[in-house]
Amino acid sequence: MTDQLPADTRVPANGTLAxxxxxxxxxxxxxxxxxxxxxxxxxxxxxxxxHPQAIRxxxxxxxxxxxxxxxxxxxxxxxxxxxxxxxxxxxxxxDGFTFTGFGxxxxxxxxxxxxxxxxxxxxxxxxxxxLVTVFARGLTRHLFTRVYFAADAELLxxxxxxxxxxxxxxxxxxxxxxxxxxxxxxxxxxxxxxxVFLDFxx
Amino acid sequence: MPFEKPSVVPxxxxxxxxxxxxxDIEADAARRVRQGGAPELHPRRDYPPYRSTxxxxxxxxxxxxxxEEVERVSPAFGHTDVNELExxxxxxxxxxxxxxxxxVSGRVLDGEGRPVRHQLxxxxxxxxxxxxxxxxxxHPAPLDPNFTGVGRVITGxxxxxxxxxxxxxxxxxxxxxxxxxxxxxxxxxxxxxxxxxxVTQMYFPGDPLFALDPIYQSIADPAARARLVGTYDHDVxxxxxxxxxxxxxxxxxxxxxxxEGEDAHD
Numbered sequence: 024m025t026d027q028l029p030a031d032t033r034v035p036a037n038g039t040l041a042x043x044x045x046x047x048x049x050x051x052x053x054x055x056x057x058x059x060x061x062x063x064x065x066x067x068x069x070x071x072x073x074h075p076q077a078i079r080x081x082x083x084x085x086x087x088x089x090x091x092x093x094x095x096x097x098x099x100x101x102x103x104x105x106x107x108x109x110x111x112x113x114x115x116x117x118d119g120f121t122f123t124g125f126g127x128x129x130x131x132x133x134x135x136x137x138x139x140x141x142x143x144x145x146x147x148x149x150x151x152x153x154l155v156t157v158f159a160r161g162l163t164r165h166l167f168t169r170v171y172f173a174a175d176a177e178l179l180x181x182x183x184x185x186x187x188x189x190x191x192x193x194x195x196x197x198x199x200x201x202x203x204x205x206x207x208x209x210x211x212x213x214x215x216x217x218x219v220f221l222d223f224x225x
Numbered sequence: 226m227p228f229e230k231p232s233v234v235p236x237x238x239x240x241x242x243x244x245x246x247x248x249d250i251e252a253d254a255a256r257r258v259r260q261g262g263a264p265e266l267h268p269r270r271d272y273p274p275y276r277s278t279x280x281x282x283x284x285x286x287x288x289x290x291x292x293e294e295v296e297r298v299s300p301a302f303g304h305t306d307v308n309e310l311e312x313x314x315x316x317x318x319x320x321x322x323x324x325x326x327x328x329v330s331g332r333v334l335d336g337e338g339r340p341v342r343h344q345l346x347x348x349x350x351x352x353x354x355x356x357x358x359x360x361x362x363x364h365p366a367p368l369d370p371n372f373t374g375v376g377r378v379i380t381g382x383x384x385x386x387x388x389x390x391x392x393x394x395x396x397x398x399x400x401x402x403x404x405x406x407x408x409x410x411x412x413x414x415x416x417x418x419x420x421x422x423x424v425t426q427m428y429f430p431g432d433p434l435f436a437l438d439p440i441y442q443s444i445a446d447p448a449a450r451a452r453l454v455g456t457y458d459h460d461v462x463x464x465x466x467x468x469x470x471x472x473x474x475x476x477x478x479x480x481x482x483x484x485e486g487e488d489a490h491d
Contacts, residue, residue: 045334045336045337045338045475045477046266046336046449046452046475046477047266047267047336047475047476047477048423048425048452048453048474048475048476049266049267049268049425049444049449049450049452049453050267050268050423050424050425051268051411051424051425051426051440051441051443051444051453052268052275052277052424052440052443053411053413053424054411054426054440055233055359055361055362056349056351056357056359056361056362057349057411058359058360058361059349059357059358059359059373059374059375060347060348060349060374060375060411061347061349061413086280086281087279087280087281087284088280090280092281094361098422100295100299100300100419101295102295108294108295108298109300109301110301111301112301112302112303112305112306113305113306114300114301114302114306115302115306115307115345115377116305116306123300123301124300125300146293146294146295147293147294149293152295154295154296154419156419156422158424159281160233160277160281161275161277161278161279161280161281161282162270162278162281162282163267163268163269163270163272163275163278163282163440163443164267164268164270165422165424166283166287167296167420183290183291184288184290184293187288187289187290188288192285212280212281212282212283213280213281213282213283213284214284217283217284217285218283219285219288220283220285220287220288221287221288221289221290222287222288222289222290223289223290223291223292223296223420224289224290224291224292
């Protein structure tokens with residue numbers, strides 16, 4: 024039905040068409056069998072490892088029993104090192120030079136994921152972060168979280184999102200530097216140290 | 226093949242026991258609506274009939290925050306990322322896949338009904354026998370050497386997409402004894418904002434397995450889950466060639482349903 028409407032048709036105020044047609048399509052789990060479909064060559068490499076500003080962003084996804092989640096898929100989306108948001112094509116077919124800001128990585132048999140990227144710069148003066156989306160069998164709907172960096176202490180102290188997070192859980196959003204250019208961000212889905220997940224009031 | 230530890234411990238409950246749990250939750254959701262609550266638009270994250278949710282759902286309420294600029298845009302995908310031929314899942318090998326050839330088409334829209342233009346749609350599915358090309362799918366149905374079951378497309382100026390494929394089969398899983406998933410196609414979608422990101426499944430009309438399936442039923446509101454069922458459209462069918470299904474997808478972002486905060490600690 025909708026394809027007969029002009030492309031920019033807006034919702035009629037009280038029409039049944041509107042209520043029938045433009046309500047959010049529900050989410051469903053990604054399931055266990057996305058592995059041959061969604062991961063792609065160099066998906067986790069927003070920049071190549073030899074890039075002068077390359078960092079490793081990595082961690083382990085665990086469930087409520089502390090067991091590694093071996094069938095999770097993570098996506099990241101972020102600004103570049105200067106805080107600019109890329110509008111470049113090429114996330115799926117990387118040329119090794121263009122920064123597109125998007126990456127995708129499946130967890131390993133140890134529940135571990137690794138991205139190669141750059142540390143984002145602040146956008147509009149806000150504390151820089153990497154947006155993370157978690158999909159997995161058993162997650163009926165994906166989860167969003169953010170990876171912040173402890174080095175940005177001044178901006179973190181005035182960040183409005185962190186201010187909304189209970190103080191005793193705030194650390195779950197801040198990566199731990201575990202090497203000169205390596206940051207660790209574990210994602211316990213449930214239980215001890217459960218990651219703070221975000222709901223964007225869109 | 227190297228040994229791989231099973232990712233799922235088979236459930237021992239009967240379908241009857243799981244169906245009772247499903248009905249109880251649906252009755253609870255209906256009662257909340259009768260009491261003035263909004264219908265649940267998404268599946269519950271803690272949905273015990275789907276056993277894998279038990280240890281994987283967050284127990285704390287999600288923290289509601291306003292999206293910043295990063296979340297208000299999406300990655301740009303385009304025809305340099307996706308070849309046009311990738312929307313036809315029947316031409317990826319030397320021969321034709323077995324099964325019922327079909328096309329699935331529709332539009333990707335935002336909550337105001339505006340097309341989501343030039344964005345990425347990814348799809349994956351089992352073959353006609355109900356088997357995935359995935360090493361963890363080891364149930365005894367045949368692989369089809371002419372079918373991988375993966376496609377991608379970039380939406381057009383009106384948000385439209387179209388895939389040519391074969392109808393997937395139902396398949397068994399280990400949630401409980403004699404558990405079967407209704408035939409479905411997995412879809413992954415990007416909107417204009419990253420907050421609109423959606424991964425979901427499209428189903429086929431009239432499937433007798435709907436009532437039995439804890440994944441489909443994890444959406445407790447009947448009208449909401451019906452939005453995942455494609456429509457047979459004879460105008461999309463092609464004479465002597467393929468059956469046509471239509472399925473429109475609406476991305477309005479993840480605005481929480483009312484029940485999530487309240488039930489998060491149950």
